[in-house]
Amino acid sequence: FFHDDWKVTRRLVLNVGLRYEYETATTERYNRASRGFDFDTPNPIEAAAQRNYAAAPIPEIPASAFRVRGGLLFAGVGGVPRRLLDADQNNIAPRFGFAYQVRRRTVVRGGYAIFYGSLGSDRIDAVQQGFSRSTALVPSLDNGLTFRATLRNPFPDGILEPVGAADGLKTFLGQSISFLAAGRPTPYTQRWSFNLQHELPHRVLIDAGYLSSRGTKLGATQELNSVPEQYLSKSPVRDQAVINFLSAVVANPFFNFPEFGGSSIQGQTTTRAQLLRPMPHFTSVTTVTSAGASWYHAGVLRVEKRFSKGYSVQASYTYSKNMEAVEYLNASDPAPAHSISANDRTHSLSISGVYNLPFGRGRRWANSSRLLDLAVGGWSVQGIYQGSSGLPLGFGNALFIGNIKDIPLPKSERTVDRWFNVDAGFERNSARQLANNIRTFPLRFSGVRSDGFNILNLSAGKNFRVTERINLQFRAEAVDALNHPLFSAPNTTPTSGSFGQISTIGSGNTQRRITFVGKLNW
Numbered sequence: 001f002f003h004d005d006w007k008v009t010r011r012l013v014l015n016v017g018l019r020y021e022y023e024t025a026t027t028e029r030y031n032r033a034s035r036g037f038d039f040d041t042p043n044p045i046e047a048a049a050q051r052n053y054a055a056a057p058i059p060e061i062p063a064s065a066f067r068v069r070g071g072l073l074f075a076g077v078g079g080v081p082r083r084l085l086d087a088d089q090n091n092i093a094p095r096f097g098f099a100y101q102v103r104r105r106t107v108v109r110g111g112y113a114i115f116y117g118s119l120g121s122d123r124i125d126a127v128q129q130g131f132s133r134s135t136a137l138v139p140s141l142d143n144g145l146t147f148r149a150t151l152r153n154p155f156p157d158g159i160l161e162p163v164g165a166a167d168g169l170k171t172f173l174g175q176s177i178s179f180l181a182a183g184r185p186t187p188y189t190q191r192w193s194f195n196l197q198h199e200l201p202h203r204v205l206i207d208a209g210y211l212s213s214r215g216t217k218l219g220a221t222q223e224l225n226s227v228p229e230q231y232l233s234k235s236p237v238r239d240q241a242v243i244n245f246l247s248a249v250v251a252n253p254f255f256n257f258p259e260f261g262g263s264s265i266q267g268q269t270t271t272r273a274q275l276l277r278p279m280p281h282f283t284s285v286t287t288v289t290s291a292g293a294s295w296y297h298a299g300v301l302r303v304e305k306r307f308s309k310g311y312s313v314q315a316s317y318t319y320s321k322n323m324e325a326v327e328y329l330n331a332s333d334p335a336p337a338h339s340i341s342a343n344d345r346t347h348s349l350s351i352s353g354v355y356n357l358p359f360g361r362g363r364r365w366a367n368s369s370r371l372l373d374l375a376v377g378g379w380s381v382q383g384i385y386q387g388s389s390g391l392p393l394g395f396g397n398a399l400f401i402g403n404i405k406d407i408p409l410p411k412s413e414r415t416v417d418r419w420f421n422v423d424a425g426f427e428r429n430s431a432r433q434l435a436n437n438i439r440t441f442p443l444r445f446s447g448v449r450s451d452g453f454n455i456l457n458l459s460a461g462k463n464f465r466v467t468e469r470i471n472l473q474f475r476a477e478a479v480d481a482l483n484h485p486l487f488s489a490p491n492t493t494p495t496s497g498s499f500g501q502i503s504t505i506g507s508g509n510t511q512r513r514i515t516f517v518g519k520l521n522w
Helices: 046-055 240-247 272-276 370-376
Strands: 002-007 012-021 034-042 069-074 091-103 106-116 176-179 188-200 204-223 249-251 269-271 284-308 311-327 337-340 347-356 379-388 445-449 454-465 471-479 513-521
Touching (some): 034 176, 204 311, 240 272, 269 272
Parallel strands (some): 176 284
Antiparallel strands (some): 002 012, 012 091, 091 106, 106 188, 188 204, 311 337, 347 379, 379 454, 454 471, 471 513
């Protein structure tokens, strides 16, 4: 990297740099990991499955068009590289900043930079399907007409043992799999900011600015083995005909295949939806792509009273909006859906201060009496307040008929038993919920949020000099001094009896806690 400050004039300073980052690819010491997916090679079971399928094909897929392609690839096997991901070699990150003194007490600052993320072992786990294995409980192979599993022997086929990469493309047939996309590039974020700082009398600094960031090539989990879009319902209400069509029982071409033992599709029959999948020999195939993105914009105001006359105060307020596209609304969508970020907090306020009380030795009042100094001298008090908006909520693939603007409730009407308007238009009947449909309901809503932060922490302390070498420090601390609860998110499942209700305190909530501390120094 190269980085340097350049003082162009007495008033203008530039900060310029260029950084190149190269991260070597992660490997597993003993190659106990899968690496990528083969989409094109016929699976070893394809010929046998095609013969079975030809005996009872479904109208949507002619026997001549039935394919069983693909399977997991493994690191260091069959010419596959040992590295789990391909190293990205073009990560160039420029840096630029400036500071310009407009007047003696006024400065303008700004900057731009690119920051790369990490795809190393501290961010990406090895996918070890085949090297770890679970055995599913399959009590019946004929939809409950007869049962093969008993309480005495719940696993009649035995416990499945890990076989590593020995099964090749036949690994985890009939199950849900995931894999690392080897060619995934390194995600990066562009950040820029602009600030105006002005110093007022009495050592008070005001800083107003704008900052923003743009995330690119962020990770987004994508389902690659979903039912094709043309078979899904586009109706705004429950489409029972489509549901019945896709859930219809059909002959299973993988019946009696030992590779499917312990999977959910090893019985005599399966569903039409399963055979319509691009890879019918797996229930799910997921990976993380680099299609994700994010956008963040914020206005920031900061006021700081630097320490003088025994006290200092700092306050900052941020008004921001964080958007992202890292989740697919439907598996068939070409790109992730744009949505308010799950981490968005519109308002954020922080205030902190320290005050040395003006009593006792070396201070303005009661500084001549040792008795008064012992009683009231040397005290210092501190306080920190944090307040912010809650996080946006979503309702899943909900059936909603109404005006989404009616979902939020005014703060005065919001209670733990009714956090939002459950009667705004949600379908509550479980028998009428959407399924096998193209979803249009948004991921999250900016106007419907969980509880936000509202916490004040206080402390007070005093140092007592016992002798010239011995000091006693006493502190009293109150965490969440006003005892404001931080509630967990409300129930957002429309079919639940507790829909819209808050039943627990948030995991980050400490409630009021007062602590007294004594420390002896010598």
